[in-house]
Amino acid sequence: MRRLLIALIACLLAARVGANEAAPASADPALEARVMQIAAELRCLVCQNQTLADSNAGLALDLREQMRTMLREGADAAQVRRFMTDRYGDFVLYRPPLKATTLALWFGPLALLIGGIGVLWAVLRRRNRLGAEHFEPEVIDTTNEGVTT
Amino acid sequence: MKRWHLIAPLVLFVLLAAFLWRGLRLDPRELPSPLVDKPAPAFSLTRLDDASRTIRRDDMLGKVWMLNVWASWCEACRTEHPTLVGFAKTGTVTIVGLNYKDTRPEGLGWLARFGDPYAMSLFDEKGRVGIDFGVYGVPETFVIDKQGVVRFKLIGPLTPELIATKIQPLLKSLGDA
Numbered sequence A: 001m002r003r004l005l006i007a008l009i010a011c012l013l014a015a016r017v018g019a020n021e022a023a024p025a026s027a028d029p030a031l032e033a034r035v036m037q038i039a040a041e042l043r044c045l046v047c048q049n050q051t052l053a054d055s056n057a058g059l060a061l062d063l064r065e066q067m068r069t070m071l072r073e074g075a076d077a078a079q080v081r082r083f084m085t086d087r088y089g090d091f092v093l094y095r096p097p098l099k100a101t102t103l104a105l106w107f108g109p110l111a112l113l114i115g116g117i118g119v120l121w122a123v124l125r126r127r128n129r130l131g132a133e134h135f136e137p138e139v140i141d142t143t144n145e146g147v148t149t
Numbered sequence B: 001m002k003r004w005h006l007i008a009p010l011v012l013f014v015l016l017a018a019f020l021w022r023g024l025r026l027d028p029r030e031l032p033s034p035l036v037d038k039p040a041p042a043f044s045l046t047r048l049d050d051a052s053r054t055i056r057r058d059d060m061l062g063k064v065w066m067l068n069v070w071a072s073w074c075e076a077c078r079t080e081h082p083t084l085v086g087f088a089k090t091g092t093v094t095i096v097g098l099n100y101k102d103t104r105p106e107g108l109g110w111l112a113r114f115g116d117p118y119a120m121s122l123f124d125e126k127g128r129v130g131i132d133f134g135v136y137g138v139p140e141t142f143v144i145d146k147q148g149v150v151r152f153k154l155i156g157p158l159t160p161e162l163i164a165t166k167i168q169p170l171l172k173s174l175g176d177a
Helices: A002-020 A029-039 A058-072 A077-088 A100-129 B002-025 B075-089 B104-114 B128-132 B160-175
Strands: B044-046 B054-056 B065-070 B094-100 B120-124 B140-144 B150-155
Touching (some): A029 A058, A029 A077, A058 A077, B075 B104, B075 B160, B094 B128, B104 B120, B120 B128, B150 B160
Parallel strands (some): B094 B120
Antiparallel strands (some): B044 B054, B065 B140
């Protein structure tokens, strides 16, 4: 918990520091746009709920610089992503890849939905087959009490 | 059938509670490193105390060693440092420091003040080698075996408990390999 708090403060400080100095953006706007486009789908490991594009933490600045260098040398987006996952794992990807360890992540919600529909269907079907004696008789309210207008 | 109806919510509740309880204990900053059981990334860095001496990954082949990433600006490294100094005195393993995004005078000053547990420190001024090692939260510690394969990675400060329960058993198993 304390580490989390420290990380949070570090992120806030980093954001403040970043605000004071101009980000070392490259002179080439097209390259910068590509860096930002790829970085928008990568997680900043220091501030875990920010993308690499949003974050001004030291590591995010370094990694963006690294991406610039790679793109300038002709790497494509897939190679840049590979560079990141080789070092930091699939966790850096905001779109996790589909593989054995992420099956539950991808299909868990669908399985829950289907399971829920199944249970609902079974309950309704059973109820449908029950005779009227299993239910409370419908009471028709004739007194008008409790009706608010 | 009737009884199952009564028990189901309880089972669901216990299951949920177990998941949440476990969740409380997980540290979201601790990620499994893709580097474990892979060859350590190649590097070529100068020593912190001697800019003319270059150390490469392959210079370290043939012995088990520990890489500890630190910086003079890193608060948690201060917390960790006495543990590391104590562990170095036991002479169990060669500890190499990776001085991460620091300056030579500040790094050396820090070691002079708080003690130097490292056989040597490598100077990674721009943090480029740190990136290759997937460093994102200093201090970090790696154990690398004789074949140059990363066998263990820790994010955050080493503690005497971690050394006793994780590092020492691992070193023992690697030493004879």
